[in-house]
Amino acid sequence: MGNHLFAKHRKPPHYNYWKQLNKEKEVPMLTQPRLKEILQLLLHPPLYTADQLAQRFGVTVRTIRSDIQALNRLIQGASIHLRRSKGYELVVCDPERFETWRKQATSPDWTLTLDSMEDRQRYLLSILLIDSSWQDPDDLADMIYVSRNTIQGYLRTIRTICAAHGLSYESGGQQGVRITGPEDKRRDCLCQEVLDRNLTDYVTGFSPLEKRLFERTDLDMLSRIIYSQLQNTQLSCSDYALKNLILHAALMIERIQAGGILPPRQAAILPAEVTLAAERICRDISEAEELEIPESERDSMSLHIALNTRLSGVSESEDLRQAVRKLLDHIWTVWRFDLRNDPVLQKDLYNHLFSIFKARRSQQHHPNPLLNTIRNSFPLAYDISLDAVSHVFQEPAFSEDEVGYISLHIGAAVERCYSGQLKPARVWLVCGSGMATSRMLEARLKSYFQTKLDILGTLSYQQYLKNTDEQLGEADFLISTVPLLDRGIPFVEVDFSLTRDNAENVTRMLSPVRNQSDGPARFFQENLFVRFDDPVTKDQVLDELCSRLTTAGISGPDLRESVRKREEISHTNLNDIFAIPHPMTPEASRTRAAVAVLNHPVVWNDKGSAVQIVFLLAFCKGEQQSIERLYDYLLEIVQSVPLQQSILKAGTFEEFQTLCLK
Incomplete structure (x- = not known):
């Protein structure tokens, strides 16, 4: 065709x-x-x-x-x-x-660039969501450069997407097709299914698709209005959150102009600074766009500002401070990481818990776009946080998104507690996704480069743009999670989780690599290794591994039940090959891993993910360094596809141990 x-x-x-x-x-x-x-x-x-x-x-x-x-x-x-x-x-x-x-x-x-099926489908969905009127399928096919037969396949997929978001996809014969449903769900669908929040470049400008979607709106003008009014009302936010607010405002403008108005809802009780900022932003937008903004839209703007910003001075709450103390006490009692005297962690946890409960009062869910990265890159911090949060905040329970954010603060504190001295190379960190991720990046850098980095501070992308060359020039180079403009100062771009490749790139700016830690071979033993040649279920794998740990005297008889409870809370596969089930808390006589290699993949969670390598972890209370080193090795496996494939081919424990020694 x-x-x-x-x-x-x-x-x-x-x-x-x-x-x-x-x-x-x-x-x-x-x-x-x-x-x-x-x-x-x-x-x-x-x-x-x-x-x-x-x-x-x-x-x-x-x-x-x-x-x-x-x-x-x-x-x-x-x-x-x-x-x-x-x-x-x-x-x-x-x-x-x-x-x-x-x-x-x-x-x-x-x-x-509408080269891929995903790009064409997202663009097609954006057209139907922005405009509520009937659309001719032939015209839609012309706009995304496909045949009439192909457009029908895209529209079937869009029908499914609409149903998942509480919207209706209607086909009216000669009239064409359209999407109908509540205005708030229409906007949620567009934000979740169309806009691309790739953290690498999301905060540094506007993509061609964003400019196309909001072509009747001056996005740069909108950015200036929102940024200045937030500053005027003593509200701060990350670059990522600022971009969220800008796109929310742009979508509001486009939908009002198209006749789509949010229905009135019960107003949430929000800080005066938030409602004042919303009023000023809506006033400036009305003047610039010659547009009347209804009260329901101003209320929605207030909610989005509340979710994406924080007050420069957070109000005191003794109950919340007591909860922070309980969290840190539990981490010390159970995991033996003593974070109780870390003032940075106490402040960060208090502020973040404050924002979580603020969002709950507004009846808003704040999704965590970094959740999969956090769970896969910082599994130890996530497990410690999940255990502590479940212990302290039993009702209402915290979501995985909320635990993910908290684990960044906990993980950064763990890294700080076991890092070395300050480093001589002076660097600024530029991080566009908020305080939590910048804390984690800072801690990871200090852990990797104990004697080689002196971190001068953290800048948002907006602060980086405002700082003078003289101020930035205090550093030998910059380390950034977002692309930077060339201002004559060397910089290296990294992911906030600081992958191995990232660390190597930073190393090229410095001296030779740090000494490697002890090898992982001591965490494994022959009677804790099993290979399943025939198909098995997840329960059969866990039963066998728990039985071997119990028979070896490493874990007690309650191990299997504790592992079951942990699996019910959150899945433990780190990718489509590798899973690390474990009990809720450290209870073993020594830190070990029971290993299962499967010829046939086994389904591991309700999303259908299947794995072939299973490490059932048993932690000994008080062995903090051993636990950290074991998790470091697990991350090496996750980041190395060749190593995963080699483990799958290991027929004996000796072959597997040889891989560990390498």
Whole structure:
């Protein structure tokens, strides 16, 4: 079939919202890269025939002809004509108008890469969510450059997505298709299914898709309004949270202009600073956009500000401080990590717990976009936090998202307690995702580079932009979790979890690598290794491993029940191959791991994830360094696909032990 663009020459019964937007702006954009490249070729001689263009782009002649038709519908101040036996010629009749259109239409900021099925489906979903009116499937197919048959497959998937978000997908025959449902669910669906919150570049600007979605809104102006009013009302937030607020405001503007208004709801009791900031932001937006913002939308803005910001001075609460003390006491009593005298941890935990309960009072769930990374990169901190939080906050129980955030603070404190001295190389950290992640990154860096880094402080991306070169120049180099502008100061980009590759990149800025810790072989023994050649269930694997640990005198008879309780709270597979089940708390006579290697994958959780390598961990109370080193080795396995494959091939304990020694 090929990718056919505007295959039908007819006026649609219902003007598409996006086409109407382009008409209003008088700048139809080239959202498909191939159209942009064809236009660039036609700007200069020689002329190209349809055969030559088809060969150049690896498509059919029919597709090229459809592309030329599309260009002629979009182009302004010019047209493309076919010269027989010569090729296509661009004829400009209004040079000024054409040049204005060309610069904007071919701008990289406006070029959407719709190369993958996911990209096309997200863009299609955004069109149906932004505009509530009926849409013609033929026009939708034209807009994302697919055939009519292909668009039907995308629409079936969108029907499923709508159902999951409490929305209705309607097909009205000749009228077309549309999405209906409550306004708040429409916006939630767009935020969760369309917007890309990739932390690497989410905070540093606006993607082509974001600019396309909110093309009638000046996003830079919106950024200035929100950032300045938050500062004026003594509210602070991470770069990530600031971007969330900007996009929420942009979506509010677009939906109000399209006639979509949030229904009134019972107003939440929020700090005066939050409601004041919301009032000022909505006032400034109303003036800039000449738009009336209803009270329900102002209330929604207040809630989003409450969820994404914190007061510079948090009010005192003795009950909350007592809860923090109980958390740290439990971690010391059970896990033997003494974090009770860490003032940074006490402050961070208090502020974060305050924000959690604030969100609960607002009846809002604050999803944790880092949860999988936290659970996979910091499993020890997550397990300690899950145990302590479950012990202290039994009713209401904390969600996995909330435990994930808390574990960043706990993990950073654990790293601080066992790190070395300050380091001589002076660095600034630039972190766009908030205080918790910056604390974890700082602690991981100190753990890896004990005598080599002197961390001057942490900057948000906005603070990095505002600081002078002289201020930044105090550092030898910068370590950042987001892409940075080149300001003449060396920098290295890392993930906040500081992967092995990240550590190697930082090392290149420094001296030779630190000494390696003791090897992991001492955590394994032959009678705790088993290989299952035949298919087995998860329960059979856990029964066998627990039985071996109990028979060896390492764990008591309650081990299996404790492991069962831990599995009910949260899954323990770190990826699609490797799982680390373990009891709720340390109870073993020594720290060991019982190992099972399976020829046939076993389903490990309710999401259908299957594993083939299982390490059942038994922790000895008080062996903090042993527990840390065992977890470090587990992370090496998670980060090394070749090592995982080698373990799967290990037929005997001796072969497995050889891998551990390596």
